[in-house]
Structures are given as structure tokens and as C-alpha cells.
Amino acid sequence: MSSKKEANQYDKIFKENLESVTLALVEKVLHIEVANYEKVTVDLQRTLERKPDQLLKITDKQGQTFLLHLEFQLVDEADMVYRMIEYRSILMRKYKLEVRQYVLFLSDTVPTMSTRIEQYGLIFFFDLVRLSQVNYTLFLSSDQADEVVFAVLGHFGNTAPQEAAQQILDRLTQTSPNSLELNRHLQQLRILANLRKLTPFIELMIDSITQYIKEEDDFLFKKGEQKGERKGKAEAILKFLKDGVLTTQQLVSYFDVTEEFVEELKKSLQP
Template sequence: MQSRTIRSTNNSDYDRIFKENIDVMLPSIAGNMLNMDILKEEGLPTDIQHTKERKPDFLKRVWNREGKASILHIECQTRPDPKMRFRMAEYYIMLLRKYEIPVKQYVLFLGKQEHQMETDIKMGNFEFNYSIKSFIDIDYNYLLNNSSAESKVFSILCNFNGDSLDVVVGRIIQGLREVTTGITYNKYLNQLGILSQLRKNNNLFEIIMNYEPRFTKEYNPFYQGGKAEGLVEGRAEGLVEGRVEGLVEGRVEGLVEGRVEGMIKGAKETSRKIALRLKEAGIPFEQIAKATELSPSVIKRLKNTDQ
């Protein structure tokens, strides 16, 4: 069998997936990972500005069962950051100044290795601390048995507790099939492939492909047979924070922060074929319309006649 490798993924890819899924996952992880009993929650703007602007990964005002409110701040981290405690302290002061209620802070570590990040500061009269929780410390069954696709996808980062890779992947994919279909299923399948890279095991990616024949270079832009290949004319340069960075000469150059930045030049496939590929990858119709000049209603009706 031909050797396959996986494209090195930008940290913002994982960050984007975390931000897309954390809202739905919060009830699953609040009690088990954060030791919080949340009765009610309220979304807050994630732009914090005083002398400088900071944008937390996740920010909400929450209430416990006693009716006491606090600010819940969560950051997603895939690699150890030796300056993380100072970053969190900066967020803490800005949030406390703005809302004037208790601030609870957590870093959710997605990596497989030990993070070894310090969680407190004690300098002179200043003392500060926050908490780090690692997915690898959680039994994967806890998230897998949750009804949401978001939680099932993130179970790939948890502790397998002796179960084989083949068993775990099979259960996750079966779980996704039970709660999603069509484009939505493809979206979470792609996320599963991306997150699997954090376990640093090429066999894991290969097993996903064995369970799901559609999980190939066509459906997952991070798969490569020696080099990055993908969505249009067999190539994609990558998914980064949710926007298409360009369709140039029939290739998707990347998805970056939610909007199409490129333009189609010399595409060897028709606009409808390009739109269909993007639709199957889970890209919003509005973004596809900008890239292909097709109306959202036309894009909605597109179907793959080869299936």
C-alpha cells in the first residue's frame, strides 16, 4: 500500500473547530472537566478592549443553581505556551474590570503530550491562578455517549482506556452516522480527520479512511499522498479559521476566517462542479455563491449524480 502522510495543520485549524463546537459541548464538559454546575448561560462579546484588544476563544456569563453569576472564560491550546499564565492573567484583569463579577478561567489542552505549563503567578503582592484541563485525561466514552456530534468528534482526543484505535474510530464514526447525515456528516467527518492529527498517529488517519470510503483527498483537504491535495482539481492548500482564501486555477487555496478572498482563474471545472465540492465540504452557501457567482438557491439544489 502506498505510504500516506498527513499535512501539517496550522493551530488556527484546531482553534476554529474548537470555537465552532464549544457551545454545544459545554454541558458535556462543564461537570466532568470544569467541575461547574451551570444552570443558565448568556453569550458575551469576545472582543475585550481597554488599552489593547484581546479576543478570548470562549466567553459567557453563567449562573449556578444558587443563582450566583460568574464569567466563564475558556482558551483552547494545542501546544504548551510558557507564557500562558501571563496571558490568562491579562484576560482576568480585563474581564474583572469590565464585568466586576468573579471570573473562572480554564485552558482546555488538546494535545497528547504533557503540557507542563505553569498555572499560577506569585510576584510581590500579586497572586493569580487558573486551571488547565486535558482531554487526554477524560474517558472517551464520556463524550462519545453524548447525543451531540460535536462531543463525539472531540472524543478522538480523549483517553481510549485500552480500547484499540480500530474500535474507537469505528464507534465514533458510527455515532456520527446516527446523529448526522449528508453535508453535516461530511463536516464532522472532516473535523474528525483534522483533530486526529493531534494524536500524532498516521495509523489513526488511515483507520478513518478504512471505515469511511468517502474520507479521501476529495472530502478531507488535509489528506495528502506525499503533498497537500484537495477539493478542486485535486488540490487544497488547507482549512484555516473558516474562510476560503482563494480559488485560483481551479484549486482551493484555503479556507480562512469565513469569507472568500480569492477569485477563480482558469478553472478546469465548471462553477457548478466547484460549488458542489465546496457544498460537500460543508462551506456555507453564501461563501460558495461569492466564489462561483451562483445563487444560494441554485447551490442548494446541487446534487452529486455520481453517488
């Protein structure tokens, strides 16, 4: 996959999920206690090559009001510091407010970009946050699937990658409101997982699940969902149990059945 196509895929995911995850990022990752906020929409493209990824006007719980500027960065861009100071000068001039800037670095590599300029009459800096150093459970514990999917970019600590991936898949199943959204989030997870260079085992697990959970291609699932028949659901669940790609909890959430129902089907497969 070309780096440009790859970057476009990541950009698409952040645009799709940004509205849901912004406040969580601000509070959980940047540790800003928000009293109230509003999204700021501003057209700076006449002046700049590209508009800011996210711009918020925030009043924190200490009563301070400021602009929060977020950039989501995949590439370790050598000139990033110059782009950030350009944003800042234009935003300060336009809004006459303090501007706080953060670059959220998505790759698991160690960035070498400069974050500071010190010259005669000028001291400038922005904060660089590596998501690969943020505890993945901050995202995993969310009730919003749009947020949970970003757990794969976090730091797994002492948790084995295979176990962390399974936890994320389970949580996505629990928090996605319907099968269509679950499929969308699993596709997002598959793409974001590339940033962590996950082991072939984990990639295979994600491949298996995204292959099966597509209602437009799964005849048995369609049969169970459209007819609402217990028999149709049983046949579909038996197929998943035989292939061993979904946990009991995932099957319970996805097919809207009881755990006892799945366990009974498991027993029917025993010799």
C-alpha cells in the same frame, strides 16, 4: 503541514462546534452545575492581542454568579500565565464579577506551562485541563455530532485505539442529521485525529471513509439519493460492503435502510 496552518484548522473546528459543545464541556469536564448561562460578547482587542476564546456569564445551581473564561490551547505556551492574568484583570474591572479561568489543552503531550504566579501582594492561578486525560465516553455518549467528534481527543483507557475510533465513527454516523453534516464531521475527525498521533491503521480507516462519503463525488450514492430508488441504494451499499470500510450500522444510518436490507445484500455477496 505548517504548524500555523495546522493551528488554523483546529481553530476552525472549535469555532464551528463551540456553540454546541460549550455547555457539555462546562458540565461534563469542568463539573460545573449550570442553572442558567449567557454568552458574553466583548471587544477586548483594543487592549489585548487576541480576544478570549469563550466567555460565559454563569449562575450555578448553588446560586453563585461568575464569569467563566475558556481558552483552547494547542501550543505549550511559556507565557500563558501572563496572558491569563491580563485577561482576568480586564474582565474583573469591566464586569465586577468573580472570574474563573480554564485552559483546555488539546495535545496529548504533557504541558510544562506555568499556571500560577506568587509574588509579593499577589497570588494568581488558572486551571489547566488536559483533554487527553478526560474519558472519551463523556463525548461519545452525546446525541450531538458536534460533541461526539471531540471524543477522539479523550482518554481511551483500556479500549484499543482501533476500537475507540470505530465507536466514534459509528456514533458520528448515528448522530449526524444528514450526509452533508456527516461528511463535515468526518473531515473534522480526520484533522483532530492528528493530535492523538493515531496508528496508521486508524488513519487508513478514516481515509477510506472520508474518501467514500462525499455525495458530490459518489455517483452511486447520488443515483440512490436523487432518484430514491431501492436499486440505486442497493448498488451503493454493495459497493461499500465489497470495500469493507463501513459497518452494517453505519450503512443503515447513512442510507436510511433497515438492517435486514443490508444483511440480505451481504448474503448476495457470499459464494
